[in-house]
Amino acid sequence: MPHPDQPLTNDDDEEPLLDEDEEDLLDWASMAELYAVGYIRILADAIERGDADLQVDPVAWENTLTAAEGAMWEHIRGRLHGPTAITVEDVERVRRLRGLGSAALLGGERSPELGALALRCMESLFGPDWQRAARKAAFYARALNQEFHPRSGTE
Template identity: 85%
Template sequence: MPHPDQPLTNDDDEEEDLLNEEDEDLLEWAATAELYAVGYIRILADAIERGDADLQVDPGAWENTLTAAEGAMLEHIRGRLHGPTAITAGDVERMRRLRELGSAALLGGGRPPELGPLALQCMESLFGSDWKRAARVAESHVRALNQAFHPRSGTQ
């Protein structure tokens, strides 16, 4: 071990704390799923709050993204991922409920009053008190993605 006053170099015997490729892929997948989920949640919640007839989210994209976010949240619970918040089983259940209610609304079903507050809780469970900033960033990414892949979804 080098003297405390000497800088560490790559030649030192200390190993760096690096992620293996599988863990890096999981982390990238989870971060992307959570970010896009917050974007879709924000778009849907805002459209419902305004009373828009068009909820501006592709139903398939909603289902796939929120299902992926649930999976990422489970990886947090298993301890394989860490984020700005401590994800609980209750958070995963709320996300699952939001996915179901949102899917029903996107397919022309009702818009229960709990949908808006549930959306806010889910965004906060993923990003903590910084969820508003994360939601703004995510919304712009989702709109760009939808414009490229779902041009008729109305998300513009």
């Protein structure tokens, strides 16, 4: 064991904390949850304002929320840990939100349940600090959405 005043080193005989697959899973899950909360926030804000354009690409929404559901299952299985304890009910809420959001993004009904459900899903992923996390995530999601799904330029 090194002296307390000496910096810790990663000697060749020490095993890393996470193997490469676990590290990749953690990175993937973190990004999926971050972008999911960003898209949820963007959609919820647009619906609350009554915007005609909900500002989220339907394919990005579907893919991102599906990935977030997968990440949430990894929390339940104990392979990932985050700021909250994810439950099966949390995954079911995100799945319901994904379906309702997809319908709205494709021009269908904007369920009155969407707003409250969106808030609950963001809270289940990021805990009591969900508002700060959602603002930051929405910024990143807008940038990603614009990069991969740019608007036609006409409004």
